[in-house]
Amino acid sequence: FERSNFYVKLLQPIFQQDGLSEFDRRLAIESVLLDRALAGTDRLKVSSLLAGPQRIYFDGANPRISTPIEVQPLPDAPEQDFTPDVPGLDPFEALFVLYKRLFDLQIVTGPYEAKRARVTRQFQLLNPLTDLYELSYLVPILVDGRPRALLEISDSYYLREAYFGKNKSRLMVLVGLSGMTIIFGALLAISIAMPIRRLSRRLNRRLKAETLVEQLAGFEIEAFETRRDEVGRLYRNLSRLHQQIITLFHDKERFTADVSHELKNPIASIIANTQNAMAEATTAERAKFAAIQNQAVRMNKLISEISEAAIVDHDLVAAKRERFNLSETIGELIGFFEPAAHAARLHLTFDIESHIHFTGLPDRLARVVINLVENALSFAGPQGQVHIALSKTWRQGLVLKVSDTGPGVAMADRTKIFERFYSAREDKEGREGNSGLGLYICQKIVEAHGGSLTVTQCPKLGGALFEITLS
Incomplete structure (x- = not known):
């Protein structure tokens, strides 16, 4: 687009000279565009808009000035037969084929119509071969607002060459970074994630109610005790909490047994004394002692059931x-x-x-x-x-x-x-x-x-x- 604007500005003064013949105009255009200081004129074409056969003022693909003749002597010994290399599996080639299909959907256009170039610019990007892209601009050269000639500028791009030439080094860097990330992730998994998962499996397996006491006694993981990282710290904290649970578990059992024992002794004494007192008491006193005895028996039964509840809690987690x-x-x-x-x-x-x-x-x-x-x-x-x-x-x-x-x-x-x-x-x-x-x-x-x-x-x-x- 920039080059087309540049060439139009160069050629507009030539078309503004009405006294030039078509031959002189062609010579003037060639004198400008064949300057070796200009680049990209090999894909440039300038033609007329007059009725009848189209006049070509300049065709960069077929210049009038021929290139110098070069003479290259043949070697005395015959060259060896050419043996093409069989390409192996190339991941970059597979990525190129994959991305090219998506790339083509976004940028490849249909062919332009040359007639419309009298009014506005025409643009096309074609893909005639596998990785060859033909980019073309058709631009009118205007003189006093009227089109006088058409400037056609084109270029070709080989996407595979650009892809592998410019991006292969970047892709290699990305592959290297990906490899480092995988290695780092594997080391992280081995050093942290897998030990935590092992500890989690141990907790899930150990905290089942049917054999809790036996499992609590076998919770230790020797390899984690000496670790100085976060995993070792987590394990030691869990181990301390684990020991506290065992202590509380046994303290609860001991406390319930002690309380039941200490309460049953005086209640048994009350029941025995009321029975003895009822044998010697009067009828009115016997009813009072009977009420005391009934409440003592009820309290003794309540304490027994409380003790039974504690024993049940213990058996549910301790018994096999x-x-x-x-x-x-x-x-x-x-x-x-x-x-x-x-x-x-x-x-x-x-x-x-x-x-x-x-x-x-x-x-x-x-x-x-x-x-x-x-x-x-x-x-x-x-x-x-x-x-x-x-x-x-x-x-x-x-x-x-x-x-x-x-x-x-x-x-x-x-x-x-x-x-x-x-x-x-x-x-x-x-x-x-x-x-x-x-x-x-x-x-x-x-x-x-x-x-x-x-x-x-x-x-x-x-x-x-x-x-x-x-x-």
């Missing part, structure tokens, strides 16, 4: 899980409850699917069944019914249901009954004999085994339906 036949365990418990249900004139029915095995703590799961069945028997009422069902499906997994013909659980209490020290019993006698920890312990045991415990209304018996789901 084992695989056992849950069907046989529940069958034995049903046999234990049948005499009590018969004495209370209650109907105890069951539907137990045989040969259902489960991995867990059999004593704790048996405790869950005992608590649920005892609650169902106490709520079933006279001539009531309690039903126990155990089944296993591919969708829900293992399902244990305990239902009764009692009043059921109100919608507002269905989440509260699993809280500590909460009781939904309305009668005073039932409240005094119940600590409110039974269902709380049941829920904790079930959740520690990866299951859920819910309560709904039994559509068949009309009372409460406790459902345990274990996967």
